[in-house]
Amino acid sequence: MYKNYCNQLEQQKQPQQEKMSDLAELWKKLSGAKYPDECKSLLKQCLTQELFDQLKDKKTSLNGTLADCIRSGAKNLDSGVGLYACDPEAYTTFKPLFDAVIKMYHKVDTINHPKPDFGDISKLDFGDIDPSGEMIVSTRVRVGRSHDGYSFPPCSNKEARIDMLKKTEEACATLPGELAGKMYRLEGMSKTDEQQLIDDHFLFKNDDRMLGDAGGYADWPIGRGIFHNPKKTFLVWVNEEDHLRFISMQMGGNLGEVYKRLVNGIQELEKKLTFAKKDGYGYLTFCPTNLGTTCRASVHIKIPKLSKLPEFKEFCEKLNLQPRGRFDNLIDDKYLYSNMEAYIFIDWSIFFCCHGYLNLTLKKKN
Ligand SMILES: Nc1ncnc2c1ncn2[C@@H]1O[C@H](COP(=O)(O)OP(=O)(O)OP(=O)(O)O)[C@@H](O)[C@H]1O
Numbered sequence: 001m002y003k004n005y006c007n008q009l010e011q012q013k014q015p016q017q018e019k020m021s022d023l024a025e026l027w028k029k030l031s032g033a034k035y036p037d038e039c040k041s042l043l044k045q046c047l048t049q050e051l052f053d054q055l056k057d058k059k060t061s062l063n064g065t066l067a068d069c070i071r072s073g074a075k076n077l078d079s080g081v082g083l084y085a086c087d088p089e090a091y092t093t094f095k096p097l098f099d100a101v102i103k104m105y106h107k108v109d110t111i112n113h114p115k116p117d118f119g120d121i122s123k124l125d126f127g128d129i130d131p132s133g134e135m136i137v138s139t140r141v142r143v144g145r146s147h148d149g150y151s152f153p154p155c156s157n158k159e160a161r162i163d164m165l166k167k168t169e170e171a172c173a174t175l176p177g178e179l180a181g182k183m184y185r186l187e188g189m190s191k192t193d194e195q196q197l198i199d200d201h202f203l204f205k206n207d208d209r210m211l212g213d214a215g216g217y218a219d220w221p222i223g224r225g226i227f228h229n230p231k232k233t234f235l236v237w238v239n240e241e242d243h244l245r246f247i248s249m250q251m252g253g254n255l256g257e258v259y260k261r262l263v264n265g266i267q268e269l270e271k272k273l274t275f276a277k278k279d280g281y282g283y284l285t286f287c288p289t290n291l292g293t294t295c296r297a298s299v300h301i302k303i304p305k306l307s308k309l310p311e312f313k314e315f316c317e318k319l320n321l322q323p324r325g326r327f328d329n330l331i332d333d334k335y336l337y338s339n340m341e342a343y344i345f346i347d348w349s350i351f352f353c354c355h356g357y358l359n360l361t362l363k364k365k366n
């Protein structure tokens with residue numbers, strides 16, 4: 001009996017000890033890298049020795065540690081951000097670090113997100129932003145959500161992911177009208193079907209090294225899934241980067257329709273599911289870049305001549321736009337600039353509920 005008890009204690013101690021040496025190694029690599037030549041991530045800029053000492057022994061109630069939050073950023077010194085939350089409580093337990101990164105990334109002096117509010121969708125002041133139908137190929141709006149009480153990828157496991165998938169499947173089964181559809185689990189999905197969904201821009205893939213190092217692809221494809229209605233205009237991603245991504249998309253530029261459908265879908269699902277949020281921060285996501293409204297609106301526009309110009313990236317930066325290519329990771333690649341048929345996504349990321357960001361007027365077709 002006593003031996004059993006000691007064994008149990010030993011087993012409980014083991015992971016913590018491993019995590020500690022893991023933290024020492026990660027910190028050695030991150031702090032040893034020279035700023036800005038070897039590493040210029042926000043994590044590198046914000047995690048000082050003093051802050052590290054202050055946070056190194058802290059743990060969330062779900063057992064998440066500082067190592068879990070910085071592992072990806074320390075392993076990938078080329079990260080832009082480098083920090084992920086181990087679970088929703090990380091934003092409180094490791095507050096000084098998260099706050100510093102959030103302020104820098106979202107360019108705000110204080111963190112004071114208003115209460116989440118979709119606005120009155122019966123009175124939207126935006127509808128079709130390309131009535132001519134000449135410029136916009138498709139429009140997509142997505143938000144991220146986290147199930148309350150569950151760890152994020154660095155501390156999650158197979159059972160928790162399966163549990164979240166089932167929970168979401170049950171909730172999605174209650175969706176009415178045009179939102180109704182079916183959950184397709186990645187486990188067991190044929191490679192051809194999976195690739196087709198990826199090629200048609202509906203499904204996620206598992207090829208992000210930084211997300212992988214944060215535990216995002218553990219036990220892949222177990223516990224992952226995609227729900228969609230028959231028209232594929234309302235979709236739910238389960239256990240990709242976030243526990244949940246709700247997506248509304250359709251061909252053309254009717255942003256109003258897309259946004260309304262998304263809000264309707266979320267409001268239905270909110271009747272069944274509880275999402276992690278925090279006063280002053282909005283909805284809590286795995287990556288601090290998505291925090292707040294967690295909303296990203298994008299249009300898919302064909303701008304072959306503009307995207308070919310060497311100053312294209314600079315041009316987008318000035319307008320606060322984030323271009324993403326058809327072959328998303330190749331935005332810097334010569335291929336994109338030389339490919340006349342390349343598609344570009346213009347993304348509007350919205351942190352502090354600024355619908356104003358959506359009032360961008362698209363100029364003439366080029
Ligand atoms: N306006 C759009 N029309 C059609 N497909 C789109 C549009 N915007 C994005 N997509 C597609 O959605 C998929 C996901 O893209 P991406 O990873 O950029 O989006 P995201 O959900 O905002 O995720 P992230 O967390 O990486 O920002 C990709 O296949 C992309 O091509």
Ligand SMILES: NC(=[NH2+])NCCC[C@H](N)C(=O)O
Nearest residue numbers: 079080081082083210287289
């Ligand atoms: N999909 C995202 N959350 N992208 C933003 C950050 C990605 C990566 N962790 C970095 O630090 O550069």
